[in-house]
Amino acid sequence: MNAAHHLPVLAIVLPLVFAYLMPLFDRWRRGWCTPAALGVLAVSFVASLAMAWQVMTGGPYYYQMGNWPPPWGIELNIDYLAVFTAITMTGVSLVVLVYASKDLLHELKPHLLGWYYTLYLLLVASMVGMALTNDIFNLFVFVEICAIAACGIISIKSNKECLEASFKYLILSTLGSGCLLLAIALLYMVTGHLNFTYIAQALPEAMRLYPYNILAALALLLVGMGVKAALFPLHVWLPDAHSSAPSPSSAVLSGLVIKIYAVSLLRVLYQVFPADIFEVTPVLNILLWMSTLAIIAGSMFAIVQEDIKKMLAYSSVAQIGYVFMGFAIVDFFALTGGILHVFNHAMMKAMLFMAAGAFIYSTGVRHLSGLKGIGHTMPVPAVAFAIGALAMVGIPLTNGFISKWYLVLGALHDGQPFFAAVILLSSLLNGIYYLPIIVNAFFSEPQGRVAAPLPLPRQMQVPLIILGLGCLLFGIAPSLILGLIYRASEALLGL
């Protein structure tokens, strides 16, 4: 068996192992921490790309951990959706880590840096694990790792706000985990399996025998994942947590962590539960209306925010609504749009949070009205912010346009133009809160601290440039990633 066959486990285990080596490095050779963490993520990213290549050329395959065959052993499912998610998670987190390596020195006490990397690598490992796993209990384990690590990277900045926000997050997230565990227990009770494939096989039979158990499991799953993915009205923890965390943490939390739960829910709903359960219960309809509320309410809340990071956080509430809306309209185009938006929004939101972080790093200003004229003194983050904002509004030739195109097309195709109108209305609302920031940044005279910002280190500029170009690249040539997503949504819909 050659090494290429073990890529899936490499992508998960390598960051997991190095996460625990980080404190050691920190003690022994502090300078090695950053390169080691970057190297590990780069390897994970390359492994994900290589898996994508394998899957695109040879089709999806399963990987058995330790050669233990299912239903006893843990199985990894390397399919289109899995590699797509793995690429998104590792790619964006790699870029964010480059930025973090400088920004954190500013935000954290120096001795915490090694520990931050530990948490960060754990977070990435757990997200890749959630993307790849084909075992529902294994999923739960990764969900827990992810929740703890996410909580850690919020509370690591030990001021009162962060502690309060992370405590809120911890409580709600634990509630979500509890729901999830209960759902898993119920499913295990009626099917006797933990492997997705086996549960899916056993469920139609079990549906007849224990319908209420399965409905309860479905409800618990929805609530559990919904809390963690900050689906409105379960989003209450998100704005505080994402705005008070250090900027790189906000970037990964908003860009990636909430999405991975959405993707996991998508996988469970479409691949584990039999399609006819959706005829019995209006689960997808509930999801659709929740996402509609999320889109509108998230944008509305964002309009009234004064703090730049809080505004971005509320914007995430709205954007996760787009993703769920794509999942809930059962249509090929909408699903494609939803999955694509996971990727596009990850890039946009990470970039926006990092740009906001750069403003805070150099000027200390968080207040939106204080950022007047910043485009003159800090052109790189301001232009990145402008690109991200335009992508959020969905101006053509940015990646946001492409996901919106597919979502609206899906809604129309499914005969639900109302939801198409919702997406358009929300784009207008996005315009209302994003565009004045850009206007103020470029068409006002800088004053006070904005007039003389600290120079921005190159490590913080390059990630912004990469993601900014990425937003444009995937707006002009979306087919780079669409091939993968088309197949993923085909597989999910069983076309």
Add this chain to the structure above:
Amino acid sequence: METAISFLPVWIVMFPMFMTLVIYYVEQRSEKMRNALSVGTSVVTFLSVLMLYPYMMAGEIIEYSMFQLLPNLEISFRVDILSFSLALLSSFIWMLVSIYSIDYMCHEHGCNRYYPVLIITLASCMGIFMAGDLFTLFVFFELMSLISYVLVVHEESLEALRAGYKYLIMTIIGGLALFFGIIITFELGGSVSLGGETLITVPSTLAFFAFISFLIGFGMKAGMFPLHVWLPDAHPVAPSPASALLSGIMLKTGAYGLLRVIFHVFSPGLLQEAGWMIILAVVAIITILLGSAVAITQDDIKRRLAYSSVGQMGYILLGMSIFTERALIGDIFHIFSHAFMKSTLFLAAGAIILKTGKRSIRELGGIGRLMPFTMLAFTMAALSMIGIPPLSGFLSKWTLSLGAMDAGLPYYVLVLLVSSLLNGLYYLPIIITAFFGAEPGHEHEQVKISEAPYKMLIPIAILAVSCLLFGLLPTNLPFDLSRKAADFLLRGGF
């Protein structure tokens, strides 16, 4: 057709776009080079468009597909006689305006921002007119609308920023409406190409939504009631050459888009059968009367001109809703004549404001004696607006009226007449005050006011003389192009 020619549309769009970067690079070093390059770029663009002339007259259609973004969604170019007419008009006026800008803008701040924006707006305008499908049109439309924001807020005054905010929000609303219209077209027709057959053939609820969306999207740009609210604020606050372009050319992109929607996405037959055109006709009539009436109450000369634009765009929208050949000829010809008239007026007003610093009409007494050439040009264009016979405005109104008569709609003619009367009511006082009014202020102030520099006068003079010539000569290039374009559209537009 040889490949070089089919590449020409791409060149016309990409060349100014590329030159924007060059200008941006050069302007850090030399202001003279920047100005020369800006004028040079617009001249070359105009000449490139002119090179298409023999092919267009031969009735050829040039198509070029650049690249595919998504399946059935591509960036492509297609030049037919209508595209060519408007591209020629726009690049010509752009050329004159960029020459005019050199002397006008040398007193202004932020020229290093103004010139690159001017040129990239030219590129996107060319892109709109030469777009081969709705998506390309949409991309360039958004690009133009968003970038011209920079022209609107050029002064960075509180007033300009407020007008700019209104403009920006309306642009976003218009853009989203267009997006909705285009995606419904895509869903119903399976493609958004303007080169194939009619995209929507069955009147359905969704098709009606698409029609309304297009009406909102393009109508917003064209200053259609009730979406005109941004226009009287945004156009006057921009620097005068930019106002000339905003009012003279960029409003026309909305009209152009609607023409394409009426004749390519839908078809006149379908729209008449479904009775949707009545919506356009009604809002057009309101636009005409409202624009003209409100213009009377304005004291700021540029605001008065901006409201006049609202009224005049109403003519164009009204002309579109009548599907007779003469109405369509008059409609397209009015796009030409309004572009010439309104840019003359704005450029002349700009010269006056530059020299006197006054924008209020009441204070412009006797200006005609101090700046005779500028005011003469202004007078000519204003008379043309009212529709006095030998001028181009008369010809377009005449043809429009004939078209309305052909369609058996005499009350449209009445609307045109009433509006002409209103035009007279707000243009003539300016002229009378300028030539016969008392000169306000002290003696030493008047000495400073002299005629505008020749680099500003020449563009104004060329435009004003064009207003006269296009009315005086029965066969002239714009009228010929309008006739051909109208014929082309009514034949099906393919």
